[in-house]
Amino acid sequence: MKKILVINSGSSSIKFQLIKMPGEIVIAAGLVERIGLDNSAIHYKSKKMNISEQVKIANHEEGLKRIAALLMDTEKGAIANIEEIDAIGHRVVHGGKDFADTIVIDKDVKATIKRLFSLAPLHNPHNYTGIEVAEQVFPNATQIAVFDTAFHQTLPERAYRYAIPNKLLDENYIRVYGFHGTSHKYVAEKAQDFISKKKSKVITVHLGNGCSITAIKNGKSIDHSLGFAPVNGLIMGTRSGDIDQSIIFYMVNTLGYSLNDVSELLHKKSGMLGLTGYSDLREIEEAAANGNQQCQLALEMNAYRIKKYIGAYAAAMNGLDVIVFTAGIGENSSVLRRMVCQDMDYLGIELENYKNNVRSSENRIISKESSKVLVLVIPTNEELEIAKQSYQLLV
Known part of the structure; x- marks a missing residue:
């Protein structure tokens, strides 16, 4: 049995769930929304507490630190200490040509995610911040990256190629990568x-x-x-x-x-x-x-x-x-x-x-x-x- 904290940092929000696997039991969940706006808010639900409050959250780092504090709060929280978290699963938007599968995060993985900032400027920086903050707050947990682009690796060549000189694909890997892959995969399977x-x-x-x-x-x-x-x-x-x-x-x-x-x-x-x-x-x-x-x-x-x-x-x-x-x-x-x-x-x-x-x-x-x-x-x-x-x- 493993407790996995999932962090899903979007362009203006952070969804999170603490899930006991493989039983798929949600221990705590929540959402930080409208980050950077005056009407930003945080929603949190566990067996102990269900709260929603409007609070100014300036950026993703602040939002992630609030989430960690809620999870470990003596009255509202869902865990007694950080050692209970076995892994942090991070949604990462762009994996470029480098990542077609889920992977354990190390220094090289982080460097590649950072290098891809320019391809997903609204997302990869926030995904990276999530990893950095999680490493500080949960230093003993395994950090794992799940890439949005992975599900779309099955696109046929006629769909993923652009009508530009071939060397831009062969040498610079410019092609359709696709995103929101975890979402499209999940709902397509449920549709069956x-x-x-x-x-x-x-x-x-x-x-x-x-x-x-x-x-x-x-x-x-x-x-x-x-x-x-x-x-x-x-x-x-x-x-x-x-x-x-x-x-x-x-x-x-x-x-x-x-x-x-x-x-x-x-x-x-x-x-x-x-x-x-x-x-x-x-x-x-x-x-x-x-x-x-x-x-x-x-x-x-x-x-x-x-x-x-x-x-x-x-x-x-x-x-x-x-x-x-x-x-x-x-x-x-x-x-x-x-x-x-x-x-x-x-x-x-x-x-x-x-x-x-x-x-x-x-x-x-x-x-x-x-x-x-x-x-x-x-x-x-x-x-x-x-x-x-x-x-x-x-x-």
Whole structure:
């Protein structure tokens, strides 16, 4: 029996779970959200305590230290001392060409993760911070990295290559790597519980502050919206998604932006934030409902982009059996799910509105019985998937 603390540092949040394996028993869990904003908050649940409080959390390091303090708190905590933690499973976004599997973290692994900062500037630095803080707080625990890019190693060459000179792949390893792999893998496997046939064509739609969509044929990732770095594809909280690359040249050569300025803009000032002034979809939906036309248009653009990818991936797989919505927005936004699925009857997608409007933490069907394509909401559990892979490495 092993106690594994899973740390999942996102671009603006930290999810954590302390899980007893292999029994998959969650001892404590929580979320630090809206990091760096005035309304940041921490949520924590264990057998002893269930708390939610709004507290200013300036950065990921501060958030991780608060998590460690809660876990070991004499009144609220879930462990008596740090020796109870056998391993820390870290979600790491970008493994580049170096990591296709889960691995024990050492100095060389850390150096490579740090070298890949430029490929995932909103994530790898925070993942690295999580590792550094965990090494200080839990010095005797085995530190393990689980990479988002690993699940997408099955992409065929025609999907992962870019139409650029071959040497950029051969010498510089520029290709599609893909992200959110632990989430897409987890929900795709859960979707099989709803499918009678073993061979299936599934599209998983991961919608959070970061967003991605994956075509999964017979359990294998065959195409994916994020590429060399996690900024293209769908419209995200602060990231642009797909953009005409000539705009970058125009901004630099004509408008006087530096390359760093453009990177900052596309990663941190674009997406829903750039369109509306808000990065949190809950605020955008509320403003749209109150007549804010910019927010309404942003929602329409967001849904339209997702619909285009669904159509493309249905074509790539020559069919479609299941669509899965997951992650914070995918699981909770009935508005965006409805906008994505409406006027998709050509593909056999029929949403049942009353099912879609139900709030639930359960895996569920939200399509009509007559729908040729099954539409599911499956809450992702990247933490459990990371715990599973970490445990397999320990035993």
